[in-house]
Amino acid sequence: MEVLRLCDPYAVDVPDELEDRTGYVFEEAGGGDADRLTIETELLPADVRPADLIAANRRSAARALGGDPGWPEGQVETGLGPAHTLAITDPEIVGGVWVAALRDPLGRMWTLRFESAREWADTVFMALVAAVGGGSLPPGWAERRAFGAPLALPTWLRPPRVYRFAAAGELVICLLDQGASDMPGAPEFEAWGGAGPDELLVVVPLAAGETLLASAEAVWGAWRLDRCDPYGTVLGSTWARVAAAPGLSLRLVVVEREREAIGAAGFSAMVASVARH
Structure with missing residues (x-):
């Protein structure tokens, strides 16, 4: 069974056994005082x-800034339940840090942290928190x-x-990379293989071809990366499957360690499911 996960601006079917571990950081272009929103979830005891x-955020900020x-x-009421909020600001400084925490119906604790130097940042923060869950x-x-969960940002x-x-x-990692449109190079293979300092990494091409990714012509490739000792004995393997659509600046990567849990059929199904929305 597969569940639809939306990845702006793409949708992809990801097997249920894979947990969403994306680092959800939404950032304004530029540096310095650019806005930044970080969203995290974690399973905490029910009494938290x-x-x-x-x-806890209040105490941490007070220690860092020398007082509260x-x-x-x-x-704030959200689509997932009530959120508790905190505004860490200074009347003499424009902007600040805003924090919200809420527990959703699945029992996950959400933490939103918004850093901004806008004069009306508090209004933006309250609006985006209220839109969590729809x-x-x-x-x-x-x-x-x-x-x-849906957001409005x-x-x-x-x-x-x-x-x-x-x-x-x-043991299984799926990446949807919206910034890469080419097939991976040697450094990425080495990272996926996880070879130690005294190990060799042997890349074995398995298959390659053409496919459709988000309704665009794409290429795909499959490789096995063997970790070997200096004598050539295989110590462990990693399978990597990649589909890349240059016209969309999009790349789908599936990495499997120790065993092929998803395999070629599962990878093909995921590639076929990727669509623009």
Whole structure:
């Protein structure tokens, strides 16, 4: 069974056994005072409340900044449940850091951290928190997704370039890379193989061909990466399958260690499912 995961602006079917481990960071172009939104989820004991996470963030900020001047807290209703919020600001400095925490119906604790120097950053933050799990789409905003839930974010906050799904123990990793349109080079193979300092990495081509990726002509390749000792004895293998569509600047990568859990058929099904939305 497969479940649809939306990766802006693409949709892809990812096997249920792969957990969404994407680093959801939405950033404004540029550096310095550019806006940045970080979203994380984790499974915490049922007795841990959103207010407890906010209190921990408050203590951490007070230690770092040398005191707590009475930062305001609040509560916002979202599509996933009530969120507790904290505004870490200084009246003499434009902008600041805004934090929200909420527990969704699946029991996951969400933490949103918004860093901005905009004078109206607090309004932006409250609006995007309220839209977690589904909400209105103000002018100049776009629908995004994180950890399977819909969001509404300002268009200047760019979505992640790479989406990552992995099985327990990182034995299977799926990457949807929206910034790469070419087939991988030797350095990436070495990283996927995980060879130690006294090991050799032997790349064995398995197959190659043409396919459709997001309705565009693409190429695909499959390789086995063997980790060997200096005498050529195979110590372990990694399978890598890649489909790349240059016209879309899109690359789908599936890496499997120790065994081929998804295999060629599963990879082909994932490639065929990728579509623009």
